[in-house]
Amino acid sequence: MDSVRTALGLALLLFGVFVFFSAVLGLFRFRTALNRMHAAAVGDALGVFCLLLGLMLMQGLSLPALKLLLVLLFLWITSPVASHLLAEMEVLTSPDIRAECKEEKR
């Protein structure tokens, strides 16, 4: 039972590392800042979720596992707020934002 839990945690951990790898790959492959934010949000949400869930499984039910859950909740709450502020800044300061993303006419 214990080794099954550890194996499951290790699998989740490695998947989280893979998600982080694809997020960094997206940082290099995309061209504009808004597209790069899209790639970074994958790592912020799914990567951290899988990685910390794997660590919690490995840790077992204890106080550090609850603290890991707290870290996960905190990152999930603050990452959309930071993304929103970054997107607002990008829209305000980019000189050719209207060419990068087409807005619909009303």
Added chain:
Amino acid sequence: MTQIRDTLLTVSAGILAVLMLAALVRAVLGPRFTDRLVAVNMMNTMAVAIICILAVRLRDGFLVDVALVYGLLSFLTVAVLARTVSARQRRRQQESGEGGRRNG
């Protein structure tokens, strides 16, 4: 099993460190300020992940507290920088009309 677990934890922490270096390269290269800030945000998230991995690897519970404080500080950094740049840009636009868009 313990041997495999410790080895895999160390290896994944090492991979995350290499990915942090790659994100740092992006932060140096990134043509606009927003690109740099997105890369720094990514780096901070990975640093929190590495500290959590280290807490499980070394069986030290208090390192998770360090990760929590690191996450708080990284969010504060990004929020303050983004809001400052946005406020400065708004003021500049009010002073010089709509034509005042510049690369921040």
